[in-house]
Amino acid sequence: MPFINDVLEHNREANAQKSHADAASQQRLTTSRFLFEPKVVMQHLRARIIGQEAALGEIENMLNVVKADFSSTERPLSVTLMLGSTGVGKTETVRLISEAIYGRPDAFCRIDMNTLAQEHYAAALTGAPPGYVGSKEGTTLFDIEAIQGSFSKPGIVLFDELEKASTEVIRSLLNVLDSGTLTLSSGSKTIDFKNSLIFMTSNVGARQAQSALNYFSRLPKPAQRLCERLAEQWGKSSQHVIEKALHQQFDPEFINRIDRILHYCPVDQHWLPQLIDIELNKLNQRLRKQGCHVSLDAYAIALLSRQHDIRFGARNLARKFRTQLEPVLARFILKHPLQKKLLIGVKHRQLSVMAHPVDS
Template sequence: MTNTNPALHVVATNTSSQLSQKDRLIGQPRFHFEPHDVMQLLRARIIGQDKALSEIEKMLYVVKADFSSSERPLSVTLMLGPTGVGKTETVRLISEAIYGHADAFCRVDMNTLSQEHYAAAITGAPPGYVGSKEGHSLFDETAITGSHTRPGIILFDEIEKASNEVIRGLMNILDTGRLTLTSGTKTIDFRNCMIFMTSNIGAQAAQQYLDKLNLLPKTLQQACLKRVPTQTIIEKIMFRKFDPEFINRIDRTLHYQPVQENALPQLVNIEIEKLNKRLTHQKRHIILTDAAKAYFYQEHDIRFGARHLARKIRTELEPLLAIHFLNHPEQLQIVLDEKNGQLSIKEKSSTSTSS
């Protein structure tokens, strides 16, 4: 006998529809960011670090595919290298690509945690101490937790400057993706989070090694570097500083290279592009001649990396622009040149705001 009950037919249809919808979702990644888009931004702004960025790309694809262990953070990445080579900027750009703004991550400056008693800033105050019941720590839980469609991001910056007690306090986070505060009242979940750490450890020793090699003939320099690369020196110092148990919990250790002279013109262009972006809301735009750009990178000490270039633009170019714009508010575009070792306004274009 055929069942003609319309209610049962509706239930069957709805169930079938729900099943087919679930089938369509099978195999679809829950994270909505595109690794290709993230890498486009990184490769446009982080210059001369192709090897490190290739490892970042692999990590992003694994996170996107979403089959990582549910009992660990999504990834744990340590970035080594001298100052001003783009380690912290890498994390800022990943945040910008995924969240739309560069500060959507939890940043912990480890140089502020250099004393052993600062371990309480990570794990919270122990029972019996002031603040133990509140379960406070310095973590931004919203940035760490992320959401179902976007991973959380945390950066432990300059990790070698933290005390050994603080670093030991991190080991459980790297291993299990959880941190239970010492009060026992609260657990912070890092399992939906990409963890990044930066360190300058060994960079000074590596630079001193390169300085000594520069006194040798080129062929001998290359032979020495082949036998003992700078990476080996950095890793030896890293193993002296960090316990094997800590290092063993890191998925990827990336070596950022010192900024090379051929990268300096690109880095100046990037800084000028950032400045023009900040001037957009005033409908202003600046152009630098090749001589003006060269002013910022000629005789530049590559040991100080891109950060020194940015500082020189802030302290020498921006005051010149500020005075000019305040004295000539009608001018929207100016061209800067360099003459006799000085920056100067070459030409002014006093178009109206409608142009």
């Protein structure tokens, strides 16, 4: 009897656990059809996008709404415009979202708008009209599979460098942003964007805003802060300048179809140590196949940080890694293939590689 009672008790516990698991699974299904977790996506973003907390906070809000799965079925899941100068992380944000949701950074449809600068290039998006060459094929630049995603994963679309596209190309997007559909000119096919996260990037106004920042940067710190406060009060801050340029560049009908307009800040000296750490991690990931690992000492970090050009953002730092650090590292690896733990320092005012000292 005791044995039978033990078996019955065990079965009751197993059934209770199964019922709890089934209930939890059912709750997840009824809460959202999407499998991605916003917290996981945001951890991935915050580890790689530095100094843009306001923009990332808005992206987190957007992902939470999409995950909750009560978005309108008559339009895209979200439409986000990211503004800011080059190298601040706009395009990288989309790559990282793609990587977090799909496991690879290129699982999205990217349209480089600088290739669509002429009016007649609208046909590259909407297809050739009836009677023209290619009209029957219904060809388009859009990657339909990446746009539509799946039941459990949203599609991701990026319109990069929006301000460089022609007015006709921008007009062709109005229906996409409004109703989530695009009918090709031939009428033979309709592309559905209703399961898509639509992102757009633009440098509009960045040059004008950068001119003011360059002027402020030459002033002492207290004077910089005073000028920034006055610029904010007079409507001359970087954000105001960019907003003004945005409304001069695009029609109200287009801007009114955008859910979120995010401002990415210039990458200043304050963030360089974290950005160097990110670039170093990327390098060490690439060195894994050689079994190597590289560290930087304080002098190397200081040298890489020197003469940072705020106009080019994080790309300027990545370029320094490619042109100053990697050639020196490559020569050392080719000359000393058995050395796997490497330390980069400074010798004669240039980066220098040595074997990492062995801990005693």
